[in-house]
Amino acid sequence: MPLKLPDLKLARRSLPSWSRRLSWQTLAIALVACGMIHICSTLVIPQFARANAFQRISIGLPLNVMRVLPVAEPGKQPLPFIGADERIAVCRFDVSQGPVEIAATLPERGWTLGLYTADGDNFYVIPAQDLRRFELAITLVPATERFLGVFSLGTVPDTTASQVSVPQLTGYVVLRGSARGRAYAGEIEGILQNAVCQPKRQ
């Protein structure tokens, strides 16, 4: 039942004295400001997060070269929440000077090859297939060049590798492997070491 005007006045009188000095206008402005601070802080955090995964693994990482990260062990994890049975090779790609070719083997389930933007968007991921070794070869091209075909002018059309257009000129290739125990450590290390990330030869 709606309160009548005298009831509202009565209710206001029953509030503590300090609260009677609060203005509804200030509360309304505060709520709007609350929303703005909420939105701004949420949007700004990814730009300023010091713990950003790619900032951690980028240290000393050259462009267009695949590097195998060391085995995760207590106190020496390349990233948080990375298990010791997870092996990772990373390449920081840059397609501003031309396409970059990626080649890797995905030997069994549990292996994936993912492409990330520098903001952490996993825009492309391909898992291993059942019951067969999967030899993967892709060429990264800038999103615009794919349609213009600038890099393929005057060359034989490339039909050996599938092209992936990348939304940003720089980003990361992450090859993940799954360790099955020490007996397989050498084999897994070899597969990671053999992965290729390099500028495409014209």
Added chain:
Amino acid sequence: MIANIVMFVLVAVIGGFASSWYMIERGSPMTTLKRGPWITWVSAGRADADPYTRAHFARRGSLPISSVLAQTYQATTDGDGQTLYSTCEYVIEGPEPDAAFWSLAVFDDKGALIPNPAERYGYNSTTLMRSPGGRFGITLSRSARPGNWIPTGGAGRLSVQMTIEEPKVADRRTIEMPVIRRISCR
């Protein structure tokens, strides 16, 4: 005047930052899916992820596989809602996820591996021992246990992470997640 300034600061500044922190750290039904003690961020790693999911993983510093391919579930409590501690013993049990591949690992609450002489930090679908019925059980304990055992040392608060790649269910809400049951505490 002072009361109005105090109210403005409380509502605008503290309210704005606190609500943002809560949505980024804990998530909400809009951004996360809860299955018992397990929580997954539904848009993790995706290019069309919402700002809360982006901020969550940027802050956490981890590298999620796109949730289109894999769902990563995190649990920091047991099935009764009690915080997971290394001083307690737990069993994680249930049917094996119907998926191409899955892994389960235990970390401290910051995502660091827990040092232990056995150098054992988790299991995956290729390394786990199963019971004949297709169910599995993994014991989290300081002391050695038979079967699948993950040592928890003196880590304090624990975080269990389970990644399920290519689940063979149309609706991820129907994935049957294992239960986390407390056995005892010291």
